Amino acid sequence: MNNRILIIFFLLLSGTVMAQTTVTLQDQCNCEVLSGTQVTAAGMLTPAGADMGDIYVNTDTGTIYFWDGDSWELTSSDDQQLQVFGFNPATNELTLTLENGGTFNADLSNLTGDGNITSTTIDVGGDSNALLGNVTLEIGADAVTNAKLADDAVQTENILNGTILNEDLADSSVDTDKIADGTILTGDIASAGNDLVLVTDAVGTVAWVSRASFESIADQVTITGIGTAGDPFKVEDLSIVTAKLGADAVTNAKLADDAVQTENILNGTILNEDLADSSVDTDKIADGTILTGDIASAGNDLVLVTDAIGTVAWVSRASFESIADQVTIT
Structure with missing residues (x-):
């Protein structure tokens, strides 16, 4: 009786031990199972050194990752698009x-938004709420500063007529090309003092000089006046005499047409180069003035004749031998 009880007890004990045997995840996948909180997302590279197929369990989220040889990846994913x-x-x-x-x-x-669109240089209109509102933005007055302008951005159409002031112009920026003809008035010219005259000197420099220096010029005979607007200097009629003219001062441009007559030409000064081609005709040649040396020769043993139609020509002297037979004509 006691032996039977012992056998039954032994069998029950053996069954209980076998029922409590645990099969781990590591045993099922034949891999190493790691755990911790380092791997929090797919694609992470640490912890490194795992073998292909090793498992990592994030103990905070319960998410399971596997090592694909390069990184930890999710064991499953939903790629719904x-x-x-x-x-x-x-x-x-x-x-x-x-x-x-x-x-x-x-x-x-x-x-709803948790903030507003605000600006000190941009005018915000409509709904200024930062989310789900219709907002209008406009540049505020004086908001575009010099720093915001690109080089060469301002052109003539951007400048309001009549708004460029003296202080806007750089020194020496206005040259002669920018000044319209006839626009410099007497009031625009800076005066250098009293009783001065604006002249150019011997090297062309513009300068103010004393009006008194002109008194010797205005002798009140050839040149009259005192050099003022009411009594300007002027040259009196017929007052320019030979002594007033410099050498070679009278150029062709100063000579009127037909102004040069025979008394103005010095005898013997008209040269060949002064004569135009074909300008000397028979009327200009005095009788008996053409000498043999003036006649251009056309060659040897020639005779100057006129032909049957009156043309002057040189012909061979031999053509005259049959005419002069040395009997009738010698």
Whole structure:
């Protein structure tokens, strides 16, 4: 009786031991199972040194990753793609449609911004709320500073007529090309003092000189006047005599047409180069003045004759031998 009880007790004990045997994840995958909080997302590279297929369990989230040889990756993933999304302004609902046909509706009715669009240089109009509002932005007065302007950005159409002031111009920036003809008035010319005259000197420099220096010029005979607007200097008629003219001062431009007559030409000074081609005709040649040396020769043993139609020509002297037979004509 006691032996039977012992056998039954032994069998019960053996069954209990066998029922409590635990098969681990490491035993099932034939891999090393790591755990901790280092791996928090797919693609992480640490902890390194794992073998292909090793498992990592994040003890905070319970997420399981596996080592693919380069990084820790999720053991499963959902790659559903977002197909369509739409927003219903009447209900303020955002609807998302997934690849598998599933949808998700998000109620945005209570979604509000937590700040405002503000600026000291931009005028904000409409709804200034930072989210889901219609906002208008305009550049404020005087908001565009020099630093905001690109080089060469300001052109003539950007400048209001009549607004460029003296202080806007750099020194020496206005040259003669910028000054319209006839626009410099007497009031625009800076005076250098009393009783002065604006002249150019011997080297062309513009300068003010004393009006008194002109008294010797205005002898009140050839030149009269005192050099003022009311009594300007002027040259009296017929007062320019030979002594007043410099050598070679009278140029061709100063000679009127037909002004030069025979008394103005010094005898013997008209040269060949002064004569135009074909300008000397028979009327200009005095009788008996053409000498043999003046006649251009055309060659040897020639005779100057006129032909049957009166043309003057040189012919061979031999053509006259049959005419002079030395009997009738010798």
